[in-house]
Amino acid sequence: MEPLIRPHPHRTGWVISRRSFLGTAGLAGLNWLTPVGELLARAAEDLPKGEPAYSVILLWMQGGPSQLETFDPHPGTRIGGETKAIRTRAKDIQLADGLERLAEHTDCLAVIRSMISKEGDHERATMMMKTGYRPDPTTTYPSLGAIICHELPVGKTEIPRHISILPGPWPSRGGFLGAEFDAFLTYDPLQKVPDVTPRVSPPRDLLRYRDMEIAEKTFAKGRGSRVEETLHRHSVQSARTMITTEQLKAFDVTLEPLSLRREYGDTPFGRACLAARRLIEVGVRCVEVTLDGWDTHAENHSLTAGRKEILDPAFSALLKDLKDRDLLRKTIVVWAGEFGRTPNINPLGGRDHWPKGFSVALAGGPIRGGIVLGATDPEGKKEPDRPVTVGDLHATILTAVGLNPRRENISPIGRPIRLADGEPIRDLLT
Amino acid sequence: MWIRNVVFLGLVVGGIALLTWQLFPEEIPQHAPRFQAETLRDHSFQETLQRVNAAFRKDWAENGVIPAPRAPDLQIARRISLGLTGSIPSLQEIRQFEAHGPEDRIAWWTQGLLEDRRYADYVAERLTRAYVGTEDGPFVFFRRRRFRHWISDQLLANRPYDGMVREMIAGRGLWTDNPAVNFISFTIDPPNQKGPDPDRLGARVARAFLGIRLDCAQCHDHPFQDWKQSDFQGLAAFFARTKHGFAGIYDANKGVYESEERKTLAKYVVPPTVPYSPELRPKEGTWREQLAAWVTSPGNPYFAQATVNRFWAILFGKPLVEPVDDIYAAERRPEALEILAEDFRRHGHDIRRLIQLIVNTEVFQLDSAADHELTDLHDKLWAAFPLTRLRPEQVVGSIVQASSPETIGADSHIFTQLLKFINENDFVKRYGDSNGEDEFAPGHSTIPQRLLMMNGEIVHERTRPGLFAGSTRVAMMAPTDEKAVEIVFLTVLTRRPTEEETAYYVRRLRGEVPEDVLPKDEAEAARFKAQAIPDRNGRFQDLYCTLINLTEFSWNH
Numbered sequence: 001m002e003p004l005i006r007p008h009p010h011r012t013g014w015v016i017s018r019r020s021f022l023g024t025a026g027l028a029g030l031n032w033l034t035p036v037g038e039l040l041a042r043a044a045e046d047l048p049k050g051e052p053a054y055s056v057i058l059l060w061m062q063g064g065p066s067q068l069e070t071f072d073p074h075p076g077t078r079i080g081g082e083t084k085a086i087r088t089r090a091k092d093i094q095l096a097d098g099l100e101r102l103a104e105h106t107d108c109l110a111v112i113r114s115m116i117s118k119e120g121d122h123e124r125a126t127m128m129m130k131t132g133y134r135p136d137p138t139t140t141y142p143s144l145g146a147i148i149c150h151e152l153p154v155g156k157t158e159i160p161r162h163i164s165i166l167p168g169p170w171p172s173r174g175g176f177l178g179a180e181f182d183a184f185l186t187y188d189p190l191q192k193v194p195d196v197t198p199r200v201s202p203p204r205d206l207l208r209y210r211d212m213e214i215a216e217k218t219f220a221k222g223r224g225s226r227v228e229e230t231l232h233r234h235s236v237q238s239a240r241t242m243i244t245t246e247q248l249k250a251f252d253v254t255l256e257p258l259s260l261r262r263e264y265g266d267t268p269f270g271r272a273c274l275a276a277r278r279l280i281e282v283g284v285r286c287v288e289v290t291l292d293g294w295d296t297h298a299e300n301h302s303l304t305a306g307r308k309e310i311l312d313p314a315f316s317a318l319l320k321d322l323k324d325r326d327l328l329r330k331t332i333v334v335w336a337g338e339f340g341r342t343p344n345i346n347p348l349g350g351r352d353h354w355p356k357g358f359s360v361a362l363a364g365g366p367i368r369g370g371i372v373l374g375a376t377d378p379e380g381k382k383e384p385d386r387p388v389t390v391g392d393l394h395a396t397i398l399t400a401v402g403l404n405p406r407r408e409n410i411s412p413i414g415r416p417i418r419l420a421d422g423e424p425i426r427d428l429l430t
Numbered sequence: 431m432w433i434r435n436v437v438f439l440g441l442v443v444g445g446i447a448l449l450t451w452q453l454f455p456e457e458i459p460q461h462a463p464r465f466q467a468e469t470l471r472d473h474s475f476q477e478t479l480q481r482v483n484a485a486f487r488k489d490w491a492e493n494g495v496i497p498a499p500r501a502p503d504l505q506i507a508r509r510i511s512l513g514l515t516g517s518i519p520s521l522q523e524i525r526q527f528e529a530h531g532p533e534d535r536i537a538w539w540t541q542g543l544l545e546d547r548r549y550a551d552y553v554a555e556r557l558t559r560a561y562v563g564t565e566d567g568p569f570v571f572f573r574r575r576r577f578r579h580w581i582s583d584q585l586l587a588n589r590p591y592d593g594m595v596r597e598m599i600a601g602r603g604l605w606t607d608n609p610a611v612n613f614i615s616f617t618i619d620p621p622n623q624k625g626p627d628p629d630r631l632g633a634r635v636a637r638a639f640l641g642i643r644l645d646c647a648q649c650h651d652h653p654f655q656d657w658k659q660s661d662f663q664g665l666a667a668f669f670a671r672t673k674h675g676f677a678g679i680y681d682a683n684k685g686v687y688e689s690e691e692r693k694t695l696a697k698y699v700v701p702p703t704v705p706y707s708p709e710l711r712p713k714e715g716t717w718r719e720q721l722a723a724w725v726t727s728p729g730n731p732y733f734a735q736a737t738v739n740r741f742w743a744i745l746f747g748k749p750l751v752e753p754v755d756d757i758y759a760a761e762r763r764p765e766a767l768e769i770l771a772e773d774f775r776r777h778g779h780d781i782r783r784l785i786q787l788i789v790n791t792e793v794f795q796l797d798s799a800a801d802h803e804l805t806d807l808h809d810k811l812w813a814a815f816p817l818t819r820l821r822p823e824q825v826v827g828s829i830v831q832a833s834s835p836e837t838i839g840a841d842s843h844i845f846t847q848l849l850k851f852i853n854e855n856d857f858v859k860r861y862g863d864s865n866g867e868d869e870f871a872p873g874h875s876t877i878p879q880r881l882l883m884m885n886g887e888i889v890h891e892r893t894r895p896g897l898f899a900g901s902t903r904v905a906m907m908a909p910t911d912e913k914a915v916e917i918v919f920l921t922v923l924t925r926r927p928t929e930e931e932t933a934y935y936v937r938r939l940r941g942e943v944p945e946d947v948l949p950k951d952e953a954e955a956a957r958f959k960a961q962a963i964p965d966r967n968g969r970f971q972d973l974y975c976t977l978i979n980l981t982e983f984s985w986n987h
Binding site: 120123124136137160178179180182184185194196197198199200201202203206207210212214215216218219222224226227234235236239243352353412 | 563565566619621622633637643645753756759797798799800801803804817819860862871873874875876877878879880881882884885886890923928930931934935938943944946947958959961962963964972973975976977979980981982984985987
């Protein structure tokens with residue numbers, strides 16, 4: 001079986017032929033990290049001893065979730081609003097009320113309360129959080145999932161290894177690594193996976209495919225390797241493999257016991273989280289699951305309460321399920337949105353965009369559980385303690401899946417770009 | 431009673447006659463555009479063309495490269511149609527094209543498209559992306575559709591390009607009222623309560639209109655080009671007095687661009703300065719007017735070169751100098767770039783003339799195939815037409831067009847257009863728009879694209895049998911199966927089938943199955959056949975689907 005997605009066959013060559021000087025420099029940048037070099041580099045850096053994880057599940061809170069109503073409550077203060085704090089299994093972690101089930105699993109959670117970003121617009125901030133770089137018209141940065149799929153081997157997976165369930169307006173993309181690293185988009189797991197079911201009987205479908213041969217031959221004549229290089233026929237072949245593979249069942253949550261499905265919650269997001277677990281079981285590297293509706297410029301309190309009713313069962317069931325199957329060891333779960341919300345409550349009872357101190361939660365793999373990193377000012381005036389940049393967050397996740405964030409890729413204009421623009425946070429890794 | 435029957439029969443017969451006539455017209459309607467053959471015979475036009483051709487030939491001779499032969503006319507027509515309207519030509523258009531005499535067919539055909547709203551709309555979308563990128567922009571302050579319509583109107587009127595650009599850089603007023611200012615208002619940042627952003631505007635002007643990526647010098651001196659941070663800031667400073675208010679975009683009397691000394695953090699004022707050729711900057715006018723005049727001045731070499739490079743890219747699917755907005759950095763700039771740029775400057779920044787020049791060059795009309803081997807050097811020196819992936823809009827436009835013998839476009843029934851619009855947007859999302867702004871970066875076919883084309887809704891809906899479906903009409907009305915295969919090939923691939931192809935697909939239309947796919951066991955083979963062969967209309971649908979899924983369909987060649 002041919003790999004579904006294979007490393008870019010031409011990109012480097014293309015860079016070299018166009019700009020030989022930079023190309024050579026670029027190649028050098030890739031080559032100095034041979035496997036041995038990589039090992040040495042790692043030993044020197046004293047990377048965590050915990051075994052690297054295999055997959056990443058990103059729970060993406062589109063709209064910018066309020067940190068004060070989720071992972072960073074400040075009850076009894078001016079900025080805290082009506083939200084109360086609850087005690088959790090980990091003594092250092094307090095959560096906002098509404099996350100009672102998640103509170104049972106904080107022993108595996110690392111909560112960062114001091115995330116800072118420079119982007120306050122939904123689209124730009126989403127790009128920034130997903131790629132680790134500020135959007136910049138000269139380069140389209142790849143998202144975290146694309147980087148991981150590009151760096152790590154394919155294995156036996158016959159379905160796309162980068163998947164976005166319930167995608168928002170800006171799903172994760174391959175950027176300069178190529179469209180073949182874009183997340184495959186799919187929706188509520190109760191619906192059919194789009195475009196994988198042939199519209200006609202299998203023999204008729206097979207014949208349509210067989211019928212392409214003769215006209216493809218005409219087109220290939222006199223064009224030599226140029227036609228092969230389009231990867232068109234290769235993609236047709238892989239797409240046909242995908243629609244016939246047993247692994248497609250990983251999308252089908254109705255194959256799970258009803259009791260488990262209830263635990264995740266009878267919501268599209270709950271089902272999507274369950275599908276994410278099934279997908280990583282067949283070797284999918286990165287799954288992004290979106291829960292939108294966090295853009296609470298008015299009535300923040302009641303709106304976030306509604307979101308938490310969906311989030312709490314799904315997130316906690318996912319952690320429990322992964323633990324029960326001994327998959328949490330191999331899987332990083334990331335909870336994040338594009339930014340947080342203002343400490344000030346506006347006249348409409350809402351909170352506005354706030355990239356200067358918000359929360360992200362991590363679990364699984366070599367991530368240390370039961371800890372809190374950083375703190376925001378209870379009066380909402382000072383900068384957060386121990387600020388964590390988006391680049392540091394990315395470097396931490398990449399390290400946790402066994403990648404060196406300092407490794408460089410070469411952008412199409414020949415610029416070397418590190419996998420992440422930051423340093424891994426040692427305290428978060430075992 | 432019998433009168434009603436007669437009327438009904440009359441309607442049916444008339445309807446069938448009309449449908450047949452559309453497929454096999456006896457006379458081709460010559461709604462010929464006002465074709466200005468004189469333009470092409472014009473001495474200066476021919477001279478520029480010869481110079482461009484000679485420049486490429488010189489490159490080939492020096493490198494010992496034998497170019498591909500000239501492409502068939504229909505293949506050239508397909509390229510022009512895809513580049514200018516975003517879809518393949520309709521059967522109706524192919525018939526008109528072939529009915530025109532061969533000697534000036536390409537120029538005549540191009541002229542017709544340049545006066546068509548489909549051209550203006552499609553190219554306007556390409557230019558919008560170059561000017562403001564793909565982000566949605568600030569709600570309220572930015573009206574993307576209005577901006578695009580405005581560009582489309584300018585293109586249809588063939589307004590001189592320099593004037594159009596001056597209006598974008600220096601325009602005043604409300605984004606709803608004077609759509610050109612959307613270029614400015616796009617950078618307003620409501621969440622941070624900031625007005626038009628001089629940094630983003632300076633960077634945009636350099637990239638979109640001059641093919642220079644000054645953005646890299648925004649934070650530091652450019653690592654591998656001559657640009658200094660002060661060049662970037664000087665250009666951005668022209669927008670320091672650009673403000674927005676109730677009356678829209680205006681120029682204030684006061685305002686400066688401030689920068690910070692990196693070590694001492696002391697602030698200092700940066701005056702507006704141009705990065706090169708300061709003598710071209712007029713003394714009069716607002717800062718923005720001065721900048722607009724400098725950018726579009728005939729003495730500024732990069733303005734015309736950047737425009738030529740962009741239109742070259744729109745037509746070929748690949749810019750003459752890569753990347754499309756970084757001409758300055760290129761190691762090698764083919765001579766043709768400056769020859770065409772010079773012509774563009776001298777003839778009033780006339781976009782139609784530029785497009786006619788490009789499509790009439792020898793390189794545009796070369797085949798993408800040859801009897802001898804085509805190497806990377808052929809690609810580099812334009813000695814063969816490049817294979818480039820079609821944009822998602824071009825693919826969906828072509829699917830919609832392939833399923834109908836008549837031209838679908840500005841003149842079609844409003845319902846057809848509405849359908850086209852709804853389908854297109856959904857399709858473009860799933861097909862995967864190119865990443866970011868460089869829509870001409872090389873790329874590949876992807877699996878989701880193939881899934882969408884094989885099993886997706888649009889291809890299925892557009893090819894399924896039905897009274898008015900293109901496939902069924904061909905099935906019912908083609909006089910012979912051979913003729914039917916030819917029509918399907920023309921509508922989908924804009925070419926006639928080879929003998930081998932005709933023979934194979936005729937057999938398939940008659941319900942035969944190639945031996946190699948049949949199961950060995952006879953009973954199983956019979957069962958396979960029963961499931962594999964639909965009725966005649968279904969077999970026509972299968973032929974359409976097969977051809978739509980070919981490399982040839984999704985790639986420009």
